[in-house]
Amino acid sequence: MPANEYSAASCASSKPASPDRNIKNVVLGNVLFNTWFHSLYPEELVGKDTDRLYVCRWCFRYSCDKDAYLGHTRLCEHRSTPPGTKVYDWRGYSVWEIDGEDYKLYAQNLSLFAKLFLDHKSVFFDVSSFLYYILVFTNPRDANDYHVLGYFSKEKMSWDANNLACILVFPPYQHKQLGKLLMGVSYKLSAWEWEGGIIGGPERPLSEMGRKSYIRFWEERISRFFLLGPPGADPYGRKIASASSSSRPMAGGSKGAKRKLARKEMTVREIGQATGMLVEDVIAALKEMGIVESEKSGKKRKRAPLPSSTTTTTATSGAVDVEATEAAVVRKQNVLEWAKMHRVDLRDPVAEEGFLGEWAPEDEDEEDQETDSGI
Structure with a gap:
């Protein structure tokens, strides 16, 4: 499609627009769609009641003037390759890490654009302490033709162990x-x-839409673990901690049963x-x-209530012990x-073999050689 023709995104009206938004519509590349919220674009460049804002799909620079926008797109320095370092690449989809300190203007423009679709985003200009990860799809017939579909950001140093600060899939590519x-x-x-790694989660509080998305993500992650994770390994084939896990016959079986289902106990923390x-x-997803079913136990023993990290879980038949005389x-x-x-x-939405550089999976042959040589 020529650069001066625009197709309306099918999701343009998927969310009610805020009455105080300063930009009604945005053109990203050759896609025209509605905005949802107000964004803090400089008023000297973007008026309070702008009908259409043109945004470069490669670097997110913006203009209210169509000719200026088209002139920029012919010369954009990121026209053929995204900035930053590629950390993931699998079947046309790649993720690039961008340091807000090294690519300050890019990160600022991306943040301003994202605010058009995020109600509570607050960081736009002080981007040096953040890393940005853009999701890119590359045309299989042309390696220089790519589209940024969304991104997430995270603090370089998070005291709350957050692995994500902000996430957005652009409206035309949602669902x-x-x-x-x-x-x-x-x-x-x-x-x-x-x-030395950190177990964390997204920055809180989550928006209503964010919580809904994460709950589903956690539910699916846990279901893969229960259904696909063999003893001593998670669904992705990596060894997991199972120090206090134990296997024993399931209690409460019917008399005369020929066999009892295997039962594996572990705490919620171990999950x-x-x-x-x-x-x-973990608890939010299970709820x-x-x-989760209740199972009465004939033995009285002290156990933590469900919201505790010491709650016990049985994984093959599965169990989470909740009270002194009852197991979940x-x-x-x-x-x-x-x-x-x-x-x-x-299937996991992320392919382990798609990670690159320091995140690439360790080669088993190399690992065996290191072990044999005593390294």
């Missing part, structure tokens, strides 16, 4: 599971499964360690899924039924 891809990358980049999730996020059980069959009912794709 394509791309948010889950970005969330999955954010968890990987927190290095939670490595020694979090196996999936890279905070304890409170929303509605797969998570059965694999219930998890499977939940996954089918909600049409969950048990």
